[in-house]
Amino acid sequence: MKGGLRFALCASLLLFFSLYLLEAHLKDLYDQYRAGTYLVDWLDRNGAVRSPAFNDVPGDKVVVMAKLQEEPTDWVQEELPECVYDLLFDKIKLGSILIKPLPNSWQRAIYIVNPSEDARSDSNVLTTPLNKGHESMAYLTYVIDHYDALPSTIVFLHAHRAGFLMAWHVDAPLHDNVNAMRMLRTDFVQQNGYVNLRCNWNPGCKEGHRFNQHVTEQVWWDIFEGTSTPPLNHSSPYEQEYSEYKYMRKPDQIGAACCAQFAVSRSQVHKRPRDDYVKFRQWIIETDLNDSTSGRVMEFLWHVIFDMDAVYCPDEELCYCQVYGKC
Ligand SMILES: *[C@@H]1O[C@H](CO)[C@@H](O)[C@H](O)[C@H]1NC(C)=O
Numbered sequence: 212m213k214g215g216l217r218f219a220l221c222a223s224l225l226l227f228f229s230l231y232l233l234e235a236h237l238k239d240l241y242d243q244y245r246a247g248t249y250l251v252d253w254l255d256r257n258g259a260v261r262s263p264a265f266n267d268v269p270g271d272k273v274v275v276m277a278k279l280q281e282e283p284t285d286w287v288q289e290e291l292p293e294c295v296y297d298l299l300f301d302k303i304k305l306g307s308i309l310i311k312p313l314p315n316s317w318q319r320a321i322y323i324v325n326p327s328e329d330a331r332s333d334s335n336v337l338t339t340p341l342n343k344g345h346e347s348m349a350y351l352t353y354v355i356d357h358y359d360a361l362p363s364t365i366v367f368l369h370a371h372r373a374g375f376l377m378a379w380h381v382d383a384p385l386h387d388n389v390n391a392m393r394m395l396r397t398d399f400v401q402q403n404g405y406v407n408l409r410c411n412w413n414p415g416c417k418e419g420h421r422f423n424q425h426v427t428e429q430v431w432w433d434i435f436e437g438t439s440t441p442p443l444n445h446s447s448p449y450e451q452e453y454s455e456y457k458y459m460r461k462p463d464q465i466g467a468a469c470c471a472q473f474a475v476s477r478s479q480v481h482k483r484p485r486d487d488y489v490k491f492r493q494w495i496i497e498t499d500l501n502d503s504t505s506g507r508v509m510e511f512l513w514h515v516i517f518d519m520d521a522v523y524c525p526d527e528e529l530c531y532c533q534v535y536g537k538c
């Protein structure tokens with residue numbers, strides 16, 4: 212009995228100690244994956260997501276996406292339909308039926324970055340000039356091709372919909388992009404201009420993440436030279452003579468929540484001329500950096516491109532409230 216008690220005591224001590232170690236190790240991962248919130252949302256999965264009743268103009272928003280040919284994206288048309296109609300009986304003219312498009316309808320622009328011969332020759336399939344720069348090639352191609360006819364809200368999304376691990380970077384209930392889109396406060400997108408769909412600071416916004424290895428002085432220079440930003444350095448006496456003194460230098464810190472899923476308003480896109488976007492895409496096409504590295508660079512620069520501060524890290528609680536209405 213005594214031995215049994217001692218064994219139980221030791222076992223529980225050992226257990227607590229392991230749990231303690233495990234906790235320290237997993238805290239960072241837990242934080243990154245928002246595991247606790249995920250669990251709470253999962254338990255409440257039938258009640259968690261309510262579509263807010265916005266006054267969106269139907270179809271005045273678009274989901275822009277890059278996908279590999281083999282990636283399934285049926286979820287976009289199934290869950291974010293182009294046209295949602297509400298059948299209403301017209302009370303005045305009895306017998307006739309009004310069809311009213313609901314606010315929550317989306318345009319879709321899904322680019323296949325690695326199209327087969329068949330796909331490339333199919334005029335219904337959107338493709339990019341090159342498969343490089345990860346999703347950025349598709350994002351920029353959309354902006355360039357639709358610059359003069361953009362909807363009010365443009366959302367740039369990844370192709371995979373959900374999953375605790377697979378879509379860990381989706382920062383909406385159940386790591387699900389459909390929830391993210393249903394909850395997204397498009398009114399806040401209009402107000403703020405640029406909205407990162409991820410509020411979680413890990414990774415991208417934590418202090419140590421803001422000294423970016425990918426965006427070197429040279430890369431910054433190559434990307435922004437000749438575009439409408441960075442702004443001219445008027446305090447430089449050499450402004451006219453030497454181009455290296457002409458522009459603002461790369462900020463020491465560049466930071467935003469990771470993973471290149473964000474929403475912008477049309478007016479935010481229009482703060483730059485179309486030529487800037489052409490120039491950014493040309494940089495991706497011409498750079499020696501490979502697909503993933505050039506994609507990484509762009510991932511860290513979207514918020515700068517869309518006119519936010521070099522470190523754009525809103526308070527997490529405030530972000531969930533403003534972006535998703537989770538207050
Ligand atoms: C502007 O130019 C001056 C003089 O060359 C330089 O000292 C300063 O650091 C520059 N400012 C920025 C923000 O690049």
Ligand SMILES: *[C@@H]1O[C@H](CO)[C@@H](O)[C@H](O)[C@H]1NC(C)=O
Nearest residue numbers: 499500501502503504505507
């Ligand atoms: C791309 O370049 C980076 C940095 O040079 C390298 O670490 C990575 O392995 C390369 N990826 C591929 C797929 O070649």
